[in-house]
Amino acid sequence: MSAPNAGVPAHWPAPFAASPVDATVSVPGSKSLTNRYLVLAALAEGRSRLRAPLHSRDSELMVSALRSLGATVTEIAGDGAFGPDLLIDPLPPAAPGTRRVDCGLAGTVMRFVPPLAALAGGTTAFDGDPHARTRPMSAVIDALRALGVQVDDGGTGALPFTVTGSGHIAGGRLEIDAGASSQFVSALLLAAPRFDDGLHLVHRGSTVPSPDHIAMTVAVLRGVGVDVDDSVPNEWRVAPGPVAAFDATVEPDLSNAGPFLAAALVAGGTVRMTGWPASTTQVGDKWRTILPALGARVELADGTLTVTGTGSIRGADLADTSELAPTVAAVCALAASPSTLTGIAHLRGHETDRLAALVTEINRLGGDAEETADGLVIRPAPLHAGTWETYADHRMATAGALIGLAVPGVVVRDIETTAKTLPQFPELWRQLTRTAEA
Numbered sequence: 001m002s003a004p005n006a007g008v009p010a011h012w013p014a015p016f017a018a019s020p021v022d023a024t025v026s027v028p029g030s031k032s033l034t035n036r037y038l039v040l041a042a043l044a045e046g047r048s049r050l051r052a053p054l055h056s057r058d059s060e061l062m063v064s065a066l067r068s069l070g071a072t073v074t075e076i077a078g079d080g081a082f083g084p085d086l087l088i089d090p091l092p093p094a095a096p097g098t099r100r101v102d103c104g105l106a107g108t109v110m111r112f113v114p115p116l117a118a119l120a121g122g123t124t125a126f127d128g129d130p131h132a133r134t135r136p137m138s139a140v141i142d143a144l145r146a147l148g149v150q151v152d153d154g155g156t157g158a159l160p161f162t163v164t165g166s167g168h169i170a171g172g173r174l175e176i177d178a179g180a181s182s183q184f185v186s187a188l189l190l191a192a193p194r195f196d197d198g199l200h201l202v203h204r205g206s207t208v209p210s211p212d213h214i215a216m217t218v219a220v221l222r223g224v225g226v227d228v229d230d231s232v233p234n235e236w237r238v239a240p241g242p243v244a245a246f247d248a249t250v251e252p253d254l255s256n257a258g259p260f261l262a263a264a265l266v267a268g269g270t271v272r273m274t275g276w277p278a279s280t281t282q283v284g285d286k287w288r289t290i291l292p293a294l295g296a297r298v299e300l301a302d303g304t305l306t307v308t309g310t311g312s313i314r315g316a317d318l319a320d321t322s323e324l325a326p327t328v329a330a331v332c333a334l335a336a337s338p339s340t341l342t343g344i345a346h347l348r349g350h351e352t353d354r355l356a357a358l359v360t361e362i363n364r365l366g367g368d369a370e371e372t373a374d375g376l377v378i379r380p381a382p383l384h385a386g387t388w389e390t391y392a393d394h395r396m397a398t399a400g401a402l403i404g405l406a407v408p409g410v411v412v413r414d415i416e417t418t419a420k421t422l423p424q425f426p427e428l429w430r431q432l433t434r435t436a437e438a
Contacts, residue, residue, distance in 0.1 A: 008426050011387065012415035014404020015429065017436035020269030020309065025260045025432060027273070028082035029054040029250035030282055031421045032213060035062045035108040036220050037248055039190045041088035042071040042116060044224065046245035048088045052080030053250050057420045058106040065101045065113045066091075069120040082424065094121030094167025103128035103159065105351050105392060105420065110159060111140050111183040115191035118149040118165030127160035131392050134158070136349045139184040143176050147195075171195025171240065177205035180349050185236065186217040192238035193226045203234040209346035210322045216281035223248070251277050254284025256422045258327040259398040260432055261287055261307045265296045266334060267405045267436050268309040276305040283322050290318060294331050315339035315378070323347075323395065325376075326354060330399040332378040333362045333369065334406050345374040351420075352391035361388050361400065365407065385409025394420040401429055405436075 034054040039062075041048035053059060063073045063086075070092045078085030101117070101124055103110035110128060117124035127133075138157030145151055147169050153161035171192065178184040185201065185208060192199035208214065218228050218236070224246050227239035252275040264271040277285075288305065292298050293316040297308045315337035321328050325344050332339035347354035355371050362369040365388070368381040388400030388410055397418050404410035418425035 008416055010414060012412045012426065014388075014401045014410040014412050015433035016408040017263075017267035017405040017433055019436050021263050021267045021271060021432060021436040022269050023432045023435055024272040024274060025257075025428065026081060026275060027252050027256050027260070027428070028056070028422065028424065029080070030253040031056065031058050032108070032216060032282065033220070033250050034059045035112065036186070036190065036217060037250065038062050038066060038088065039112050039116065040220060040224055040243055041246070042066045042069070042091050043191070043194055044090050044243045044245045046090070048245045049247045050086040050088065051078050051247070051249040052082070053086050054253065054421065055083035056423050057104055058108065061102060061104045061106045061109045062113070065109055066116075068099045068101055069116055069124070070095070091116070091120055094119065094165070097122035099123075100125045100127070103132055105129045105132050107135065107181065107183050107350075110135065110137060111181070111187040112190055114140055114144060114151075114163050115169070115187055117163040118144060118169055119167065119191060119194055121165050121167035123162055123164045125160065125162045129392065131351060132159050136180040137161070139176050139178055139180065140187055143174060143184070143188055146174055147171065169195045171197040171199045173200040173202065175202045175204050178203045178208045179206035180346060182208050182210040182213045185214050189217050189221060189228070189236055189238055193221070193241055193243050195240060198240040199236070199238045201236045201238075208234065209343075210283065212281060212283040212322065219281045251275070251280060251282065253421065254280065254282040254287065255323050257284060258287055258324055259402050260428070261291060261305065262327055262331050262402055263405055263432060264307040264309045265291060265294060265313055265331060266309070266402055268311060269436065270306060270308045271432070273305045273307075274303065276300060276303055278303070283324065286321070286324060290321065290324065290328060293318065294335065312336060315380070317342070319343045323350075326358060326395040326399040327402060329358045329362065329369070329376055329378060330402040333367045333383065333403060335378070336380055338377065338379045340375065340377050342372070342375040344376075351393040352396065354393065354396070357389070357391050357393065357396055358399070361396070364388070365403065365410065383407045387411045387413055390414045390417050392417050394418045394422065398425065405433065
């Protein structure tokens with residue numbers, strides 16, 4: 001696993017911006033894309049190469065999980081600025097055995113890997129961090145059982161559990177309720193090409209959150225030659241067949257780019273983010289519309305997204321901000337008018353209950369935030385110094401750092417939790433804010 005941020009204090013004084021920022025920033029590869037590609041490489045017909053992948057706790061937990069199932073993952077030199085490329089040799093034919101998978105706090109590991117474990121055969125025990133045991137898992141567990149896979153969860157519908165597979169899954173039509181997480185859909189779609197009869201997956205229940213992540217899954221499947229039909233809402237048909245070996249370059253993580261871009265709005269000044277794709281399935285591309293709604297000027301040209309603060313932050317009514325919501329909420333806590341964030345009830349089941357955590361921490365610093373049934377209302381209020389708790393949640397940590405740009409004396413507890421998807425965050429943030437220090 002990546003070494004923690006050496007020398008970073010447990011109580012991290014968030015840098016305060018005494019003047020506008022002026023910085024050009026690059027961020028490592030997308031966690032969502034890295035872990036989807038790793039799963040597909042484990043199912044592919046030959047060796048695959050992943051260029052400029054993310055190297056973080058989440059991605060390394062996925063690599064460790066695939067290795068435990070028998071895949072070979074080798075680091076080789078590449079052109080990425082944040083670590084080596086990866087060569088992946090796929091899972092061997094199914095064989096009996098007993099193994100363990102540490103999910104950490106990675107939703108992609110705890111949800112994407114169990115179907116692979118069933119295909120690998122033998123018995124695989126899954127567990128993770130204490131917070132991981134509270135994350136919704138029943139949709140994947142129930143789906144595997146409906147597909148004929150033996151799962152022992154002690155009746156909890158959560159971690160820890162064991163999967164005992166025969167080495168194949170029949171597939172066919174399957175109904176699930178994926179209202180708690182889009183990852184339930186992605187987990188089944190990614191493994192479905194290896195099912196004997198493919199998969200006809202039907203969602204029954206409330207709206208599936210984060211549809212952008214399902215669209216990403218469909219896109220990467222099609223990119224490796226898998227036939228996916230998503231023409232009917234809430235239904236996906238994946239044909240059985242081979243997964244082609246591939247050579248893919250991972251886009252920068254646009255969700256992790258958010259706090260850096262928002263710094264231009266919070267501190268004033270300009271931030272340029274390099275490597276921005278012309279088209280993408282990443283939910284982080286929404287920054288191009290979210291930040292202008294909050295008062296920034298945004299321009300995309302020649303692969304660089306430039307965000308410039310206008311001297312004021314205005315509140316906004318924003319829907320379906322998904323994993324971007326903690327950063328959005330941090331900006332809204334500094335706005336001159338009220339904001340309403342809707343369509344994010346599923347964040348209660350993320351690394352922590354993000355809605356409760358955001359309300360608690362914003363109000364701890366003197367803010368005025370409250371939960372609604374499916375989101376947050378944040379009203380203007382003067383913020384003051386204090387400690388910002390992170391709840392072992394990387395996006396809570398970066399939200400606290402962002403507020404600290406505008407509010408002197410904010411201390412973020414456990415900034416090292418950013419190693420989940422961005423181990424370099426403290427140093428990148430320090431580089432960003434050096435241009436704004438007194």
